[in-house]
Amino acid sequence: MSLASASLDRAGRPDRGLNADALNADARREAHGLFALLSPGLFLVFAVIIVPVGWLFWLSLFDEAGQLSAANYARFFEQASYIKTFVTTFKVAFFVTGACVLFGYPLAYMLSQLPRRAASICLIFVILPFWTSVLVRTYAWLVILQRKGLVNTWLMDLGVIGQPLPLANNFAGVVIGMTHIMLPFLVLPLYASMKAIDVDCLRAGMNLGASPAATFRQIFFPLSLPGLASGLVIVFVLCLGFFVTPALMGGGKVIMWAMRMEQTTSLYSNWGAGAALGVVLLAVTLALLGLFHWLLGTRVTGVWSRR
Amino acid sequence: MSMENALPISHRQRLWLYALGGLVMLFLIAPSVIIVIMSFSGSSLLEFPPQEWSLRWYESYFGSLEWRDATVVSVKVAVMTAIVATLLGTAAAYAINARTLRLTGLINALLTASLIIPVILIGIGTFFLYARIGLNNTLTGLVIAHTVQALPLVVLTVLSGLRSYDMNQEMVARSLGAGRFSAFFQVTVPQIRFSIVSGALFAFITSFDEVVVSLFISGGETTTLTRRMFNALRDQIDPTIAAISTCLIVLSIVLLSAAQLFGRGR
Numbered sequence: 001m002s003l004a005s006a007s008l009d010r011a012g013r014p015d016r017g018l019n020a021d022a023l024n025a026d027a028r029r030e031a032h033g034l035f036a037l038l039s040p041g042l043f044l045v046f047a048v049i050i051v052p053v054g055w056l057f058w059l060s061l062f063d064e065a066g067q068l069s070a071a072n073y074a075r076f077f078e079q080a081s082y083i084k085t086f087v088t089t090f091k092v093a094f095f096v097t098g099a100c101v102l103f104g105y106p107l108a109y110m111l112s113q114l115p116r117r118a119a120s121i122c123l124i125f126v127i128l129p130f131w132t133s134v135l136v137r138t139y140a141w142l143v144i145l146q147r148k149g150l151v152n153t154w155l156m157d158l159g160v161i162g163q164p165l166p167l168a169n170n171f172a173g174v175v176i177g178m179t180h181i182m183l184p185f186l187v188l189p190l191y192a193s194m195k196a197i198d199v200d201c202l203r204a205g206m207n208l209g210a211s212p213a214a215t216f217r218q219i220f221f222p223l224s225l226p227g228l229a230s231g232l233v234i235v236f237v238l239c240l241g242f243f244v245t246p247a248l249m250g251g252g253k254v255i256m257w258a259m260r261m262e263q264t265t266s267l268y269s270n271w272g273a274g275a276a277l278g279v280v281l282l283a284v285t286l287a288l289l290g291l292f293h294w295l296l297g298t299r300v301t302g303v304w305s306r307r
Numbered sequence: 308m309s310m311e312n313a314l315p316i317s318h319r320q321r322l323w324l325y326a327l328g329g330l331v332m333l334f335l336i337a338p339s340v341i342i343v344i345m346s347f348s349g350s351s352l353l354e355f356p357p358q359e360w361s362l363r364w365y366e367s368y369f370g371s372l373e374w375r376d377a378t379v380v381s382v383k384v385a386v387m388t389a390i391v392a393t394l395l396g397t398a399a400a401y402a403i404n405a406r407t408l409r410l411t412g413l414i415n416a417l418l419t420a421s422l423i424i425p426v427i428l429i430g431i432g433t434f435f436l437y438a439r440i441g442l443n444n445t446l447t448g449l450v451i452a453h454t455v456q457a458l459p460l461v462v463l464t465v466l467s468g469l470r471s472y473d474m475n476q477e478m479v480a481r482s483l484g485a486g487r488f489s490a491f492f493q494v495t496v497p498q499i500r501f502s503i504v505s506g507a508l509f510a511f512i513t514s515f516d517e518v519v520v521s522l523f524i525s526g527g528e529t530t531t532l533t534r535r536m537f538n539a540l541r542d543q544i545d546p547t548i549a550a551i552s553t554c555l556i557v558l559s560i561v562l563l564s565a566a567q568l569f570g571r572g573r
Contacts, residue, residue: 027407041418049455052432055432128563133559136342149353
């Protein structure tokens with residue numbers, strides 16, 4: 001009988017038959033069964049993410065003497081080193097996001113215009129780095145950009161420069177390395193949205209006499225903006241909390257938000273301060289994603305399924 | 308194929324676009340290629356192209372007990388994560404797909420929380436929690452933490468498989484007398500197995516490449532490969548890491564190709 005009950009239940013029809021009670025009980029059992037399937041996963045997420053993050057939030061409300069206070073948050077405005085960290089983080093995020101748009105838009109556009117077969121071959125160039133360890137890619141950039149690295153050696157051999165350029169262990173190195181890591185996060189959603197643009201719209205524009213450039217500017221580009229915005233938000237948000245590349249390529253000079261959190265907790269064991277940093281980071285992240293959701297009415301996370 | 312690109316713009320007019328796109332593709336792929344080539348260098352100077360070739364960095368990787376132990380830990384954790392995350396994720400995806408539960412929004416938000424919450428916060432929070440319950444520096448702790456990271460990928464992959472599958476087939480099997488479980492395993496699973504396998508592969512690679520959380524919660528005998536690599540890179544640029552990196556790149560290629568092949572079987 002479970003089959004009949006399931007279909008009735010699914011249709012959402014109120015059941016007033018003779019065996020209504022039995023059917024309702026069956027539907028309830030079905031719902032319980034489905035919830036039982038969900039519960040192990042939900043429990044793990046709850047235990048390992050929600051509980052610790054909530055706990056950190058609670059910790060951030062107390063000062064070192066154990067008194068309830070806003071001291072952990074107040075110091076963000078008072079201490080110059082914190083302000084410097086925030087400025088650096090946003091600066092890196094802006095530069096990396098900008099570079100990703102600059103490099104990612106033409107690539108996504110090209111991919112969307114290529115025939116299917118060629119596009120799927122070229123996509124490998126985006127997906128393979130995407131699935132390669134962040135550590136491996138950061139190491140590669142260290143090797144390429146360091147003082148006696150590939151770029152400097154080649155440029156010096158060619159006589160372009162006399163002295164090695166400072167490319168690694170500084171701001172430039174962090175931006176270059178992070179751009180490489182973030183690029184696929186922009187290209188993949190952007191490519192997907194460009195693929196969804198109806199070619200007939202473009203053809204209509206051209207039939208009506210628009211030049212290729214005008215068609216792009218007036219039809220294609222505006223239609224690609226939601227995809228671009230989606231990729232942009234993802235990249236920016238990921239940059240704000242990024243740890244590995246700045247920690248390895250910043251040379252100790254580029255201190256970003258996540259590094260500051262690691263230092264405060266691991267080095268100085270100041271859990272309240274580190275937790276407060278985390279709470280603000282999470283708040284900024286959620287605010288940006290929420291703003292995006294509110295403005296465009298689509299979720300950003302959908303993009304992840306392409307990974 | 309020609310229909311979808313029937314715009315009256317010739318390839319020649321698009322040369323600049325291909326050149327630009329090609330350069331960006333080069334930027335994306337060059338680091339991996341350079342590391343693979345350098346890993347076969349005979350010198351410790353990391354010059355490119357290498358003057359002499361050798362396998363010494365591979366010998367140094369496989370010959371070192373520390374690196375080998377770390378690799379074994381990572382493989383163990385990744386295999387267990389793949390198994391646990393696939394089981395839990397497939398079960399969750401099945402329940403979500405039924406669409407009869409309330410609070411679907413909340414359930415989705417919870418399951419995908421690890422994609423949105425900054426991973427550094429998860430790392431510190433997990434360390435803090437594990438310190439209280441004695442799970443730091445344990446395989447169990449690592450598997451649990453990595454499972455939570457991999458879960459959303461499995462759920463999304465399996466869900467996309469279920470969406471293109473007609474659930475009525477399972478209903479038919481049940482109306483013909485099959486039990487819930489046998490209907491699922493004999494009718495549904497064979498048809499969504501490609502998504503399940505892809506999800507498992509993604510879970511494996513997510514765990515194997517995970518750095519930030521492992522940095523906090525692994526150590527001592529359970530130091531993961533990525534944690535050891537991270538610490539080694541903080542000190543100096545050891546060419547052994549080029550050999551390890553090459554192995555990781557090959558692993559990514561193999562797993563991605565496997566996922567692709569399974570996907571094509573659909």
